[in-house]
Amino acid sequence: MRKIVGLFLILTGLQLAAIDFFRVPPTKVVTTKEQQLYYHNNIHEQNYYGSNSWAVKFDLTTLYPQVGTLNFTAEAAKFYCPVADSFDDVTVKLCTDQAGQPAQVLQSYTISPQFGWNQLEFSPVTDSLFWLVLDYPTNYSNQYIAASAVDGQHSYFWDENYGSDGYYRNMGELGFNSELMVNLIGEFQIDGIELELAEFQFLKNENDEYYPWLKILNNSNMQADFVYLKLNITSPVTTLKDSLVLEPILAEASLIFDGSENSAVYQLEEEPSEYEITARVGTIGELITDNNVQEINFNNFTLEFPTKVVENAVNISGWSQEIWDVLAELQQPEIYKINYFADADDLPFYNQAALQRFNYYDLTGFPVTIVNGEKRIVGFNPTIYPDSLQTLLQQPNPTTFIQENNFTAGYLDNVEEIFIDIELENPGAHVFNTTLLNTDLWIGVAQDSVSQDIDISGSVLIEILYQKNFPTLTYGQTETDTLTVNKTLDISAINDDYANCTLIYWVQNSSTKQIYAFNSIPFTDIEVVSNSSGIVPKPEKWQIYPNPFSYESGLQIRTSLKMKSNKFNIYNIKGQLIKQLTATERWFGYDKSGRKVAPGVYFIRSIKSNTVKRCILLK
Numbered sequence: 001m002r003k004i005v006g007l008f009l010i011l012t013g014l015q016l017a018a019i020d021f022f023r024v025p026p027t028k029v030v031t032t033k034e035q036q037l038y039y040h041n042n043i044h045e046q047n048y049y050g051s052n053s054w055a056v057k058f059d060l061t062t063l064y065p066q067v068g069t070l071n072f073t074a075e076a077a078k079f080y081c082p083v084a085d086s087f088d089d090v091t092v093k094l095c096t097d098q099a100g101q102p103a104q105v106l107q108s109y110t111i112s113p114q115f116g117w118n119q120l121e122f123s124p125v126t127d128s129l130f131w132l133v134l135d136y137p138t139n140y141s142n143q144y145i146a147a148s149a150v151d152g153q154h155s156y157f158w159d160e161n162y163g164s165d166g167y168y169r170n171m172g173e174l175g176f177n178s179e180l181m182v183n184l185i186g187e188f189q190i191d192g193i194e195l196e197l198a199e200f201q202f203l204k205n206e207n208d209e210y211y212p213w214l215k216i217l218n219n220s221n222m223q224a225d226f227v228y229l230k231l232n233i234t235s236p237v238t239t240l241k242d243s244l245v246l247e248p249i250l251a252e253a254s255l256i257f258d259g260s261e262n263s264a265v266y267q268l269e270e271e272p273s274e275y276e277i278t279a280r281v282g283t284i285g286e287l288i289t290d291n292n293v294q295e296i297n298f299n300n301f302t303l304e305f306p307t308k309v310v311e312n313a314v315n316i317s318g319w320s321q322e323i324w325d326v327l328a329e330l331q332q333p334e335i336y337k338i339n340y341f342a343d344a345d346d347l348p349f350y351n352q353a354a355l356q357r358f359n360y361y362d363l364t365g366f367p368v369t370i371v372n373g374e375k376r377i378v379g380f381n382p383t384i385y386p387d388s389l390q391t392l393l394q395q396p397n398p399t400t401f402i403q404e405n406n407f408t409a410g411y412l413d414n415v416e417e418i419f420i421d422i423e424l425e426n427p428g429a430h431v432f433n434t435t436l437l438n439t440d441l442w443i444g445v446a447q448d449s450v451s452q453d454i455d456i457s458g459s460v461l462i463e464i465l466y467q468k469n470f471p472t473l474t475y476g477q478t479e480t481d482t483l484t485v486n487k488t489l490d491i492s493a494i495n496d497d498y499a500n501c502t503l504i505y506w507v508q509n510s511s512t513k514q515i516y517a518f519n520s521i522p523f524t525d526i527e528v529v530s531n532s533s534g535i536v537p538k539p540e541k542w543q544i545y546p547n548p549f550s551y552e553s554g555l556q557i558r559t560s561l562k563m564k565s566n567k568f569n570i571y572n573i574k575g576q577l578i579k580q581l582t583a584t585e586r587w588f589g590y591d592k593s594g595r596k597v598a599p600g601v602y603f604i605r606s607i608k609s610n611t612v613k614r615c616i617l618l619k
Helices: 320-328 352-360 384-392 431-436
Strands: 003-006 029-032 036-037 046-049 053-059 071-081 090-098 102-110 116-127 129-135 145-148 153-158 168-169 182-189 195-203 212-219 229-232 240-246 253-258 274-283 291-298 308-314 337-341 368-371 375-378 404-412 417-426 441-448 460-471 475-484 501-511 513-524 527-529 542-545 555-559 566-570 577-582 601-606 612-617
Touching: 029 274, 053 182, 071 090, 071 129, 071 145, 090 116, 102 116, 102 129, 102 168, 116 182, 116 352, 129 182, 153 291, 195 274, 195 291, 212 229, 212 274, 308 320, 308 352, 308 384, 320 384, 337 352, 352 460, 368 384, 404 501, 404 513, 417 441, 417 501, 441 475, 460 475, 542 612
Parallel strands: 003 046, 308 337, 337 460, 404 527
Antiparallel strands: 029 253, 036 182, 046 145, 053 129, 053 153, 071 116, 071 182, 090 102, 090 129, 153 168, 195 212, 212 253, 229 240, 229 274, 274 291, 308 368, 368 375, 404 417, 417 475, 441 460, 441 501, 501 513, 542 555, 566 577, 566 601, 601 612
């Protein structure tokens, strides 16, 4: 299953002379081409309900605006049905456009949908703008419309309560960045050559060599004679460029290029490394080049990330218990299960940490299961959820560039402070700086056995103690960090049950969401030490900016310890306390009574480290 969101909740030309080419053997595969128009990404990521009619607008004038006249002969349509047992038929209508809404019905067919892709044929119709409308009643329990998490500017739903007569409303404009999984099938009508790189893969053979595999479409009624392929294989330390001349592609046909059969194979670096592989195809005199490039990001890391982290965005009502029943059967020790209650109605489980993670994943509804940060099961369908989860868990663990991750903690019982030490090592993997800039270290607290009323499988996230971006873990480097927290002031255990709490940390890419490292320490395993042991936590590092500052800009504190117990006192030059701030607050020049203070010099003292910094407030 995928994401289920109730819409009724809404409130309203190339220089060839300089390139060295070599011709590959003529072992191409040419097939009759089926041209398709669609805006989704071919991945069933979401389900929607709440409307009885859905639509996708196919506008060729916006698809390729540089072409004066571009028509498409529509011959068929297909859509993805996400449920195995649909009670209602689907009526698919091909329509014209009038004032940005579906108008005249050109073709209309009704079918009983089957799970997966459903295709139906039309009598050919040629135009530059079409609407595909699916009349299909949807509901929360057993009938949805499928979508991919892409843009949303081309997909619509019928809102009978909008305007005097109802209206098809755009999903992207309303914040639903989702394109319906609906395709229009037919042929482009183009006077000129137009190639399309439809598919691109970079694969490995039995000799540990890599090769490109491509499918190239000729969307025109003219043969493409001089077809070239340019490859850029880039790692953080080197770039390999290669250019090949392919065989001609017949009009309205496709070419399959398999590098393993054409001696287009490449040996990559022996050391683990990230790669960006870019493929560009083209021909002389081509009319459109917007769809000629694809990029693949991958790595040849060999170190396996040992843990499978299963995260659940859930609420007490709905399908959560069914999900927990499935999870309870998972006994593998390498699986760590954690739940987020981001619905404010789900007290005492709800907290800001759960909401922070919910927003981090850009989620819009419950439930969602996320495996290792990347793979999602959105929504719950009892007939397919267990198999979907097992499919994700049976996939090979992702690989990582972090070879060592040491996680230790100690407890100073006389002051109730926990100090945490983390050491991450990357001894021999080449990683792009862009990856590291998007990589964050998180430290949090999870709690088991939180209630006798519901049987939750796994932990409940109760605190995010620390989040830090670190762009420093490049080849051969080590990243270390220390955090000190107060157990009772910084950690709000449910029912004050600290014995069932666990410190957790994970390293995660904020762009791809892949988790690179994970570790945990139960509170019961944290060593109790005394100050006489000589263990001294690292001092807090903090800064203030801008300085000087104004009433408009405000003054912000940057600190390595954004704890609730970490407070800062502001004093005037007489030593009088003006105001107290937490590490997350900004000071705009007002005292604790809400009165504006006079411009001048002020002093800020960190209560935790007892260090002082001077600031200046300007007029």
